[in-house]
Amino acid sequence: MKNFIVLMSLLLGAIVVGCSGEKKIPDAEKKALIQLRDEITQDLNGNLLPFWKKYSVDPNDPNEGFYGAIAMDGTGKDSAQKHNVLFARYLWTYSSAYRVFGDQEALQLAHRAYKYLSNYFWDKENGGVFWVLNSDGTVADSSKMSYGLSFAMYAFSEYYRITQNEESLEKAKQIFRLLEEHAYDKENGGYLEAFSADWQWREGKGMAARQAKSMNTHLHLLEAYTNLYRVWPDPEVKKQMEGMIDMFWKHILNTQTHHQELYFAKDWTVSGRYDSYGHDIEFSWLFDEAGKVLGDTAMIRKIQEESVKIAAVQLAEGMNAEGGMIYEKEGENNYRKNIQWWVEAEAVVGYLNAYEISKDKKFLDAAVGVWNYIKKYIVDKQYGGWYPNLLEDGTPRPNDIKGDGWTCPYHNGRMGFEVYERLHTLE
Numbered sequence: 420m421k422n423f424i425v426l427m428s429l430l431l432g433a434i435v436v437g438c439s440g441e442k443k444i445p446d447a448e449k450k451a452l453i454q455l456r457d458e459i460t461q462d463l464n465g466n467l468l469p470f471w472k473k474y475s476v477d478p479n480d481p482n483e484g485f486y487g488a489i490a491m492d493g494t495g496k497d498s499a500q501k502h503n504v505l506f507a508r509y510l511w512t513y514s515s516a517y518r519v520f521g522d523q524e525a526l527q528l529a530h531r532a533y534k535y536l537s538n539y540f541w542d543k544e545n546g547g548v549f550w551v552l553n554s555d556g557t558v559a560d561s562s563k564m565s566y567g568l569s570f571a572m573y574a575f576s577e578y579y580r581i582t583q584n585e586e587s588l589e590k591a592k593q594i595f596r597l598l599e600e601h602a603y604d605k606e607n608g609g610y611l612e613a614f615s616a617d618w619q620w621r622e623g624k625g626m627a628a629r630q631a632k633s634m635n636t637h638l639h640l641l642e643a644y645t646n647l648y649r650v651w652p653d654p655e656v657k658k659q660m661e662g663m664i665d666m667f668w669k670h671i672l673n674t675q676t677h678h679q680e681l682y683f684a685k686d687w688t689v690s691g692r693y694d695s696y697g698h699d700i701e702f703s704w705l706f707d708e709a710g711k712v713l714g715d716t717a718m719i720r721k722i723q724e725e726s727v728k729i730a731a732v733q734l735a736e737g738m739n740a741e742g743g744m745i746y747e748k749e750g751e752n753n754y755r756k757n758i759q760w761w762v763e764a765e766a767v768v769g770y771l772n773a774y775e776i777s778k779d780k781k782f783l784d785a786a787v788g789v790w791n792y793i794k795k796y797i798v799d800k801q802y803g804g805w806y807p808n809l810l811e812d813g814t815p816r817p818n819d820i821k822g823d824g825w826t827c828p829y830h831n832g833r834m835g836f837e838v839y840e841r842l843h844t845l846e
Contacts, residue, residue, distance in 0.1 A: 448783055449845065455787055456842035459767070462798060463835030468516055470804035471828040472524055474821075475509060476531070482556045484535045485509055489822030492802045500559055501552040502824030506536055507570035512832045514577040519836045526581070533578050533587060536571065541590070545617050546597050547571075551824075561616035565602045566636045568594050573643040576650050591647050595656060598640070603659075604632075607686050609666050612636055630682040630690045634671050637663060638679075638702055645709045660713060664722075667706065674725065677732040695747040696737030697762030700769035703729040704837075707772060723776045730773035733766070734785050741813070742788030743796070757816075758809035761830035763793050768837045775841065805831055 444452070474493035475485045485506065488499035510532035516525035539556040540548040542563075548571045551560035575591035578584060601618040602610045609632050613621045622631055641663050648656045670687040671679050678699055682690040703726040710722040737744050739756065744766040746755040766789045774782035796813045797805045799821075807826045808816040820826070 444845075448780060451783060451787055452842055453845055455771075455790060456838055456845065458794070459790060459835050459838045462794075463832065463839070464520065464522075466798065466803055467805065467828060467831055467835065468512075468522070468525065470802075471509075471512070471822075471832075472528060473803075475828075476528070482535065482539060483531060484539070484556065485532065486822065487552075487554060487824070488820055491799075491806075491819060491821050493804075493821070496820075498554050499823070500554060501539075501556070503540055503548050503550050503564070503567040504570050505822070505824050505827050506532060506540060507548075507567070507574040508827040508829035510536060510574035511570070511577045512828045514574070514581050515832065515836050518577070518581045519840060529578060529581065532574075533584070536574070537586075537590070540571070542616060546593055547618075548594075549616070562621065563597075563601075563614040563616065563618060565598060565610050565612050565614075566633075566639060568598060568602075569636065569639040569643040573639070573646050576643070576646045579650050588650060592651060595644070595647060599655075599659065604685060608662065609670070609683075609687070610636060610640055611685070631685040632683040632687070634679045634681045634683075634695075634702075635698060637666065637671060638698065638705065641667075641709050642705050645705075645712050648712055657713060660709060664706075664709060664718070667702075672702075672725070677725070677729045691749070692751075693747055693749050694736065696733050696744050697746065697759065697765055699729055700733045700737075700744065700762075701765035703727075703733075703769045704765075704772035707776070727773050727777045727779075727782075730769055730782060730785075734770070734781070738785075739811075741792055741795075742785075743792040743813075744789060756811040758796070758811075758813070760797055760805045760807045760826070763789055763797060764830040764834040767793075767834050771838065771841065 470493065474489050474495060477484055477486045477495055477497070479497070484501065486495035486499060487501035487505065488496040490496065510529060513525040513529035513532060516522040517529060536548065539552055542549055547563045547568055549558050549560065550562040550564050550567055553559045572591045572594040575587045575594070579588040579591065597618070598610065601614060604611055611620055611631055612633060615621055641660065644656060644660045644663065648660060670683065673680060678694045679702060680689045681693045681695060684690065706722050707726045710719040733744065739745055743758050744762050746757050746759055746762060748754050767786050770782045770786035770789065773779070774786065796809055799806050804821055806815040806819070807821060808819055810816055
């Protein structure tokens with residue numbers, strides 16, 4: 420698949436790192452790319468992954484699991500509940516670390532995460548994964564959330580990529596079929612958010628508290644379906660991916676503003692007005708990835724043209740004076756200027772992707788600028804890992820914790836994997 424993506428990039432005229440001749444990268448840009456790759460890879464393998472490998476495992480858990488929450492200094496919280504999203508992201512991250520770097524310690528942790536997800540989160544009666552467990556592995560919230568199911572599918576398919584474990588692939592397939600049977604809105608298109616354990620739709624529950632559908636869930640469903648299609652190129656998966664991409668064009672992506680709408684009723688009526696800079700820049704490259712994996716040249720061209728426009732708008736509207744990306748804007752002028760770890764990680768990848776497509780140096784400068792912001796403010800030089808949240812002035816949010824149901828090594832870990840895989844051939 421990697422060779423296929425490189426081939427498609429060549430066909431589309433994108434920058435393919437390490438190529439020669441007419442596509443040669445200017446020396447100054449090549450030097451900047453090498454430095455970006457080397458610094459991010461060093462942080463990934465020397466700071467970020469070591470922190471999580473050291474502190475995520477709960478050595479006292481008789482079920483051989485992981486902590487559901489981790490303090491700023493790495494201390495695990497024994498009584499914390501365990502969230503589906505966190506544990507799926509553990510599995511995805513450790514599987515990816517082995518796939519990209521051959522990290523044997525990460526492989527063992529991937530095995531551990533797979534067993535825990537399979538033994539405790541998996542609903543053996545109704546299929547799918549429970550939303551939240553208690554610290555002892557019993558069920559705290561048996562709801563089925565499309566958002567959480569997307570990450571379970573993403574993780575099970577990634578684990579299959581490194582192990583060829585057929586049981587893991589079958590779980591990913593089962594989640595796909597369950598989502599299509601119960602979550603897919605056959606009348607209006609798209610996917611509903613929240614369900615009971617036995618798949619009864621529950622409007623206004625959990626992730627669906629605001630509306631029946633959301634951009635964020637569709638973004639991560641597209642991401643998960645893309646990874647599933649890599650390992651199981653089933654025609655139905657392709658059809659539903661193409662349908663989801665069409666839903667983004669029709670209902671979620673505003674091609675006038677190059678932002679996404681966030682919340683929707685069942686019939687796609689928009690609720691509220693938001694510019695979520697982190698989600699938009701993340702979408703810009705995941706949208707491109709989905710097109711490449713499907714392999715439709717015309718689709719890729721259309722997506723890539725929009726991806727560059729999305730990146731340009733976020734660069735013009737969503738950055739602070741020091742090169743970091745702020746969180747979002749609600750309405751016309753109500754800005755949330757705080758900084759979140761995942762937004763910065765996605766900005767690096769999104770801007771690098773826009774640079775590869777467009778060859779416009781401003782996007783490379785933006786990616787480097789965000790990385791410099793991360794180095795200065797977000798990397799925790801005392802305890803390791805990254806600070807998850809900063810106040811507007813760049814100081815860490817008081818009394819914060821480093822890991823919980825949402826905070827994990829997925830976004831920043833994926834940033835490291837993406838940068839390395841895109842640039843590792845550059846000499």
